[in-house]
Structure formats: structure tokens, C-alpha cells
């Protein structure tokens with residue numbers, strides 16, 4: 001098996017030299033300002049050793065990776081409420097698709113497409129206290145990462161709110177079907193602010209460790225969620241975490257992972273490692289192009305795959 005430290009720096013060097021880096025998301029104007037030249041990688045192994053390379057400590061917009069933490073929070077509060085509103089099937093559609101939601105009566109396929117995430121966020125949103133939802137998600141990621149400085153980037157949240165008409169359409173449609181129950185405005189505001197949370201690869205990899213270790217955060221010994229729920233969240237990440245490229249990701253990498261249009265991916269090698277990678281250039285499906293390639297290289301070299309009986 002490859003030496004992890006050497007591997008991580010080798011992969012970062014290879015990715016930093018890649019000429020084709022994908023296109024940075026520009027439908028959220030603030031994200032278009034980020035250079036495609038960034039690359040960061042952090043792998044935290046089961047002993048807590050952190051192996052990092054590149055822009056490992058530069059904060060970026062976690063975007064849809066936040067859907068994972070919102071889901072954990074909502075499931076810990078009331079799992080039945082979550083599964084009454086959203087399904088657990090891969091969508092095979094773009095993350096912001098509208099047509100499937102209408103065809104299926106306003107019930108989103110899964111919690112990781114935008115519609116499903118908005119329905120989950122609605123569960124965390126209180127009309128009386130518009131900051132409660134994002135506050136709960138921030139509390140969770142801050143405690144997991146052990147860093148109270150993690151915050152929402154106000155400029156990104158504002159930029160998405162100003163241009164987030166598709167998300168508004170999805171939320172209004174679900175309100176019409178009773179899937180979103182509270183105020184649509186409060187739900188959207190919470191969603192835009194959770195997506196605008198800025199974290200580094202190191203913070204993200206630390207925040208993901210409980211998913212590699214049966215729901216227990218090894219840094220604090222705290223139980224974040226049950227072993228069974230952890231397995232199920234990992235199953236959802238594997239089947240739905242990359243939208244209409246989830247099958248391709250499972251084929252190439254074979255690990256549960258959640259991506260975001262900021263170019264970040266959090267991947268979990270159960271029992272082995274929590275991995276965060278960041279490269280802002282995206283594939284046409286909105287997943288980090290080099291982030292995916294880096295994870296493919298890492299998983300292959302380490303033999304890490306949920307389909308590998310020896311891993």
C-alpha cells in the first residue's frame with residue numbers, strides 16, 4: 001500500500017500541473033471570482049494523522065456539502081419528518097432540476113438535490129427566528145471541526161439570493177404541495193446562508209470524521225449520530241452525493257462523497273479516512289473535475305472502496 005503522505009503530495013503536484021481544470025461556477029456571480037488554479041487536499045486517517053497538500057487551509061464556499069450537515073441535524077431531530085418529505089432515490093437529473101419535482105407531485109427524490117435540501121432546510125427553519133436554521137448548522141460544523149471561526153460568507157449568500165430564482169421556484173412549488181411548510185422566504189434565506197458557509201479542506205475533513213467512524217467523532221469521543229444512521233447517510237452520499245454523476249463517481253472512486261459547486265468534495269473511506277478536496281473547476285454536472293480525479297487516484301492507490309472486501 002502506498003505511503004499516504006507521499007501519495008497526497010504527489011496527487012496535489014499532479015493536479016496543480018493539469019491544464020484542463022473545468023469551469024468555475026458562474027451562475028452565482030460571487031463564485032465566478034474564484035480562480036480555477038486552486039487545489040487543496042487533506043486526508044485524515046483513522047489515527048487522526050492529517051496529511052495535507054496545496055491550498056489545504058484556504059477557505060472556500062462549501063455550497064452543497066452543507067446539505068450533508070443539514071441532513072445530519074434534521075435526522076437527529078426527527079427522522080420521520082425528513083422521510084415524510086423526501087425520498088432516497090438517485091435523481092438521474094441535474095441538481096437544480098424542476099421538471100422531475102413537478103412530475104413527482106412535489107416530493108423530492110433525495111435530500112441532496114436542491115429541492116430535497118430545501119425541504120430538509122425548511123425543517124430546520126423557524127419563521128420566528130430566521131437565523132435559527134443556519135445557526136444550528138454552523139454550531140454542528142464548528143464543533144465537528146473544532147473551530148468557532150467557521151462562518152457564512154455574506155457576499156456569497158447575498159449573491160446567491162439575488163440570482164437564486166430556480167431555487168425560489170423549487171421552494172414555492174413545494175410550498176404549494178405542503179412539502180415546504182414554513183415561510184418560503186425564511187427557508188430560502190437559510191438555504192443560501194448554509195450554502196455560503198466557508199470552510200477549508202482541513203476543517204471539512206475534520207468535520208467529516210464521524211462518518212468514517214460509525215457516527216463517533218474520534219477527536220472528541222462524542223456520538224454525533226448512531227452507527228445505523230451513519231451507514232445510511234453514507235449510502236445516500238454514495239448514491240446521490242454527485243447528482244446525475246453519482247453512478248460515475250461510484251464507478252471511478254467507490255466512496256461515499258458529497259460535492260458542492262464551490263469545487264469542494266468531502267469523501268469518506270469508512271473505518272479508514274475522512275478526505276476533503278477542493279478544486280473550483282467543475283464538470284458539466286457541477287462536480288469538481290480535478291477533485292474527482294484526485295479522489296480516484298487516492299482511492300485506487302490506497303485500495304479504498306466500499307466495494308473492496310479487503311479495504
Ligand code: GLN
Nearest residue numbers: 063064095114195260261
Ligand atoms: N447553492 C447552490 C445552489 O443552490 C448549491 C448547488 C450545489 O452546490 N450543487 O444552486
